[in-house]
Amino acid sequence: MKVKISGADYTKFGELWEKSPRTLILEAVKKATEEAKIDISAIEAVYVGNMLSGILGGQEQMGAFITTVLKIKIPALKIEGACASGGLAIHNGVNAILSGQYKKILVVGVEKMTDYKPEEITLGLMGAGADEERQAGATFPGLYALMARAYMEKYRIKEADLAEPAVKNHYHGSLNEKAHFQNRITVEQVLKSSYIARPLKLLDCSPVSDGAAAVILTGVDSSIKLRKGVFIEASETATDTLGLSGRTTLTELPAVQQAQKKAYKKAGILPNDIKVAEVHDCFTIAEIMAMEDLGFCQKGEGANFIKSKATTLGGRGPIINTSGGLKACGHPIGATGVKQIAEIFHQLSNVCGERQVKNAKIGLTHNVGGSGATAVINILKKY
Amino acid sequence: MKVKISGADYTKFGELWEKSPRTLILEAVKKATEEAKIDISAIEAVYVGNMLSGILGGQEQMGAFITTVLKIKIPALKIEGACASGGLAIHNGVNAILSGQYKKILVVGVEKMTDYKPEEITLGLMGAGADEERQAGATFPGLYALMARAYMEKYRIKEADLAEPAVKNHYHGSLNEKAHFQNRITVEQVLKSSYIARPLKLLDCSPVSDGAAAVILTGVDSSIKLRKGVFIEASETATDTLGLSGRTTLTELPAVQQAQKKAYKKAGILPNDIKVAEVHDCFTIAEIMAMEDLGFCQKGEGANFIKSKATTLGGRGPIINTSGGLKACGHPIGATGVKQIAEIFHQLSNVCGERQVKNAKIGLTHNVGGSGATAVINILKKY
Numbered sequence: 078m079k080v081k082i083s084g085a086d087y088t089k090f091g092e093l094w095e096k097s098p099r100t101l102i103l104e105a106v107k108k109a110t111e112e113a114k115i116d117i118s119a120i121e122a123v124y125v126g127n128m129l130s131g132i133l134g135g136q137e138q139m140g141a142f143i144t145t146v147l148k149i150k151i152p153a154l155k156i157e158g159a160c161a162s163g164g165l166a167i168h169n170g171v172n173a174i175l176s177g178q179y180k181k182i183l184v185v186g187v188e189k190m191t192d193y194k195p196e197e198i199t200l201g202l203m204g205a206g207a208d209e210e211r212q213a214g215a216t217f218p219g220l221y222a223l224m225a226r227a228y229m230e231k232y233r234i235k236e237a238d239l240a241e242p243a244v245k246n247h248y249h250g251s252l253n254e255k256a257h258f259q260n261r262i263t264v265e266q267v268l269k270s271s272y273i274a275r276p277l278k279l280l281d282c283s284p285v286s287d288g289a290a291a292v293i294l295t296g297v298d299s300s301i302k303l304r305k306g307v308f309i310e311a312s313e314t315a316t317d318t319l320g321l322s323g324r325t326t327l328t329e330l331p332a333v334q335q336a337q338k339k340a341y342k343k344a345g346i347l348p349n350d351i352k353v354a355e356v357h358d359c360f361t362i363a364e365i366m367a368m369e370d371l372g373f374c375q376k377g378e379g380a381n382f383i384k385s386k387a388t389t390l391g392g393r394g395p396i397i398n399t400s401g402g403l404k405a406c407g408h409p410i411g412a413t414g415v416k417q418i419a420e421i422f423h424q425l426s427n428v429c430g431e432r433q434v435k436n437a438k439i440g441l442t443h444n445v446g447g448s449g450a451t452a453v454i455n456i457l458k459k460y
Numbered sequence: 461m462k463v464k465i466s467g468a469d470y471t472k473f474g475e476l477w478e479k480s481p482r483t484l485i486l487e488a489v490k491k492a493t494e495e496a497k498i499d500i501s502a503i504e505a506v507y508v509g510n511m512l513s514g515i516l517g518g519q520e521q522m523g524a525f526i527t528t529v530l531k532i533k534i535p536a537l538k539i540e541g542a543c544a545s546g547g548l549a550i551h552n553g554v555n556a557i558l559s560g561q562y563k564k565i566l567v568v569g570v571e572k573m574t575d576y577k578p579e580e581i582t583l584g585l586m587g588a589g590a591d592e593e594r595q596a597g598a599t600f601p602g603l604y605a606l607m608a609r610a611y612m613e614k615y616r617i618k619e620a621d622l623a624e625p626a627v628k629n630h631y632h633g634s635l636n637e638k639a640h641f642q643n644r645i646t647v648e649q650v651l652k653s654s655y656i657a658r659p660l661k662l663l664d665c666s667p668v669s670d671g672a673a674a675v676i677l678t679g680v681d682s683s684i685k686l687r688k689g690v691f692i693e694a695s696e697t698a699t700d701t702l703g704l705s706g707r708t709t710l711t712e713l714p715a716v717q718q719a720q721k722k723a724y725k726k727a728g729i730l731p732n733d734i735k736v737a738e739v740h741d742c743f744t745i746a747e748i749m750a751m752e753d754l755g756f757c758q759k760g761e762g763a764n765f766i767k768s769k770a771t772t773l774g775g776r777g778p779i780i781n782t783s784g785g786l787k788a789c790g791h792p793i794g795a796t797g798v799k800q801i802a803e804i805f806h807q808l809s810n811v812c813g814e815r816q817v818k819n820a821k822i823g824l825t826h827n828v829g830g831s832g833a834t835a836v837i838n839i840l841k842k843y
Contacts, residue, residue, distance in 0.1 A: 131514045131587055135587050137540060138830050141829065141830065142590075145701045145833075150699055150715070150718075151699060152696075153699045154551075154697070155539070155540040155541065156539060157514075158523050159520055168537075169552055169555075172552075172556045174559075175559035176555040176556070178555050201514075204514055204519055207525075314537070316524045316533055318528045320528070323528065332533070446524065
């Protein structure tokens with residue numbers, strides 16, 4: 078069995094106070110089913126990526142919640158792994174198809190965040206961390222700031238270097254009408270923005286966003302020799318200690334390295350076969366480390382690699398975060414990993430207009446939970 | 461590929477104020493790995509069933525939480541479907557093995573509930589329901605009370621009939637040293653207990669419990685002809701509307717009927733092949749409806765069937781809830797569906813001592829989320 082993507086899309090991400098989770102889910106699923114040219118009644122199961130519906134909204138059992146919204150009665154369940162929930166939902170959907178259990182699966186990622194008070198959101202997000210971190214009051218910007226400091230010291234980069242992924246991702250976001258932020262920014266603007274957790278400033282951080290994404294996965298018999306379309310070649314995940322205190326390093330994410338090794342091997346490709354990727358840039362330092370952990374450049378070279386414009390549209394590639402990434406497209410937690418698949422699917426389908434990467438045949442998504450405790454790598458290929 | 465259960469067990473369930481989630485997880489996993497005679501380092505992935513760690517404990521990313529507790533670094537994720545979270549974790553573990561992704565999976569179900577205030581627990585559990593129900597203040601006892609009233613009116617049964625499953629399950633629980641309650645009760649005691657939501661009284665309701673359960677699933681090549689041990693023959697799930705208001709009936713759970721049909725078909729058996737089953741008796745009315753929805757007796761006959769002692773140890777069978785069920789063994793939400801598998805595994809392995817069902821070769825677990833929005837049926841067979 079092979080897993081094909083039949084359709085995928087996402088809603089506009091942003092501060093969508095006028096839209097309920099129901100509206101967002103319906104919008105995303107409508108787009109994906111229309112693109113796949115299938116009726117919702119053809120779907121056999123729903124896998125949901127979501128993190129905070131319980132803590133923020135008091136709503137659990139999001140599987141049945143979503144089938145109720147969609148007016149269908151089919152197997153449905155929620156997968157949670159903090160900010161990697163969407164990627165994990167894809168991973169489980171892929172396995173369910175490969176197991177022979179279902180042939181047509183809808184994966185929905187959704188998060189409604191901006192209706193809540195900032196302190197409620199912060200506390201909810203801290204649920205992704207270790208309790209010794211929560212008890213010490215370490216927020217996620219704080220944890221990534223520790224990584225940024227360690228990285229800056231080890232590899233002698235400056236705050237201006239940190240800013241590069243944000244500048245690139247806002248540029249890409251300016252070409253994506255669904256991005257939370259569509260304004261371009263400069264390194265100077267990043268440097269002038271307020272400190273959130275030194276050395277990370279406001280414009281080094283991804284925003285709190287609302288949004289939903291949907292992907293339709295179809296099982297295709299492996300005996301069909303003439304494969305056509307976009308397929309998920311590998312879906313791999315790995316974990317590390319929940320808290321930073323258990324790690325052997327602060328300047329890389331071992332879970333990402335483990336997951337990518339398994340994924341490249343399964344897909345039978347090398348890092349330089351990747352032409353386009355959506356990576357988990359929750360903070361600018363995260364994208365810099367991702368370049369290295371994914372094998373796109375040497376250790377310590379991530380910032381220079383991004384600064385060289387290799388990963389900017391028109392660069393030598395891989396082109397990173399054409400959607401705008403978490404930084405500019407937005408980061409509705411459970412939706413992010415599913416949106417990444419939708420964006421790469423559209424890139425490989427050559428329908429991205431102004432932000433299209435030329436001749437993209439192989440793409441990757443990199444979705445991270447917490448401060449690197451969960452990593453999910455998916456590799457997509459166009460036949 | 462076939463899915464074998466290599467080991468499974470659960471902690472004592474109860475009001476375990478002196479035990480943290482970490483302690484419970486370690487205890488359950490130690491028991492299961494010892495029984496399976498494997499080292500934790502042989503496990504390739506962890507699937508976690510849990511509902512309320514976020515709402516009650518502020519802790520999400522339970523996959524990486526548990527691998528951190530176990531000091532291992534392997535793929536791990538949380539599955540949530542309210543009170544069916546444990547059953548769904550098993551379902552996903554089974555599919556992951558059938559997909560060829562992993563060969564040895566640990567499924568952990570865990571819930572820590574009794575450390576919180578009753579109103580916090582009630583509110584958390586209401587997260588399994590529809591928001592129109594939450595807004596109306598309908599708690600779960602209230603929703604099942606509506607079903608009980610409709611059932612009593614339609615099938616002309618009395619409150620004394622409702623009490624029968626509780627009396628049986630406390631009797632079974634008295635033979636299980638891990639049960640939350642090990643005292644026997646009478647119909648009179650049930651009838652004299654306080655009303656919680658008319659017609660359901662305190663002793664018609666399952667308790668709020670702490671506990672953990674662990675199951676080790678192993679992939680066995682289908683080409684091996686001489687199968688030996690306990691295998692999961694079918695794992696099927698279905699959903700219905702989240703809220704009762706969307707249902708066509710209040711006297712049965714259509715999701716259970718759909719899931720059982722698929723499961724019996726896949727396992728190639730009939731309801732009367734089942735010799736032992738763990739069913740989701742969150743309230744006494746739920747076990748009565750389950751007898752009918754699972755095909756163990758005719759519609760409207762559930763109460764009489766239980767009253768006839770057919771389902772009590774020594775009865776003609778199927779023997780129901782030898783663990784004591786949710787009512788007497790306890791109901792630590794995410795642990796329940798995993799505990800059900802452990803109990804049936806032990807029954808089929810003929811190691812249940814005083815509460816052993818004779819010659820049990822085929823068993824079933826029935827795990828329900830919310831007021832019937834999610835149903836998971838697993839069928840186990842001993843070779």
